[in-house]
Amino acid sequence: MPELPEVETTVRYLKDKIIGQKIVGLDFDTPNLIKKPSPEELKRQIVGKKITKIERKGKNILIYLNQDYLLLIHQKLTGHLLYGKWQKEKGKWLPQEKNSPLFLDRQNRFIHFLLFLANGKMLALSDLRKFAKIIFAKKEEVLNSDDLKTLGPEPLSKEFTLAYFQKICQKSNKPIKTLLMDQKLISGIGNIYSDEILWQAKISPLRKANSLKEKEIKVIYQKIKVVLKEAIKLQGTSIVDYRKPDGAKGEMDKFLKVYRKEGQKCPRCQGIIKRVVINGRSAHFCPKCQK
DNA sequence: CGATTCCCCTGATAGC
């Protein structure tokens, strides 16, 4: 699923390809993805506008348009943006290049939303589960909406200090995994990287945040940065649905230590990796070396 | 206010 590193990879890839491009058309087959405005209104308003900027906030993709408009895309579980050319066959959008991952990898074949650009290329949203969220409005309105303004600090930014992390840990009686995934406290970390961060830090995901010692908090803090940076460098994890905008997989899969590895041996201590449900999410960890 | 449950959706998988 797209978390901070995957969204960052997507934004970096698209930056020099779509900035300056005018949107010349729009197509969709799942109106429910478009939360605001109505799909008809969106089509009427977005066509003709030019893309001026693209950035990431937490797990959200922000595509800025001229006349102070902003398109927000949250990919949720299985959504990912793709860049290429598609053609409609029997009501379904199919990629034109038959030997590209856009065509060969089935995860890229669930196209539900398409923007046509002036350069002849398209920006498409593939989303198997149809959970993604699309919002289009005036820039100020989107930036001041709950979708964005409730987000906590970016974990790789200066604002995310050790003192801040210590403070939120001490104040929370929740499991540390739940805290790491709380977008209001830290933005961008999801199920994959919370598991991986805690494995690297040798801390059990079940530990209550306010039970952590100062030294442990510091290690987790450091591992947040290390793991996210490594994942960005490797262009994300494609173990499930995520793909880069060219349809190819990220390289982070083979560096994962615990996520989706229930029953396998811990690469550090040979303990058996366990899966438990925390706050409705599956958590993977090694009970032998994560305390 | 915080904690819990439900819901959105559909492919994969297990059970029969």
Next chain:
DNA sequence: TGCTATCAGGGGAATC
């Protein structure tokens, strides 16, 4: 073989 039940999972809403 093929049908049905169950599950994953980010985040928001409803409920306790």
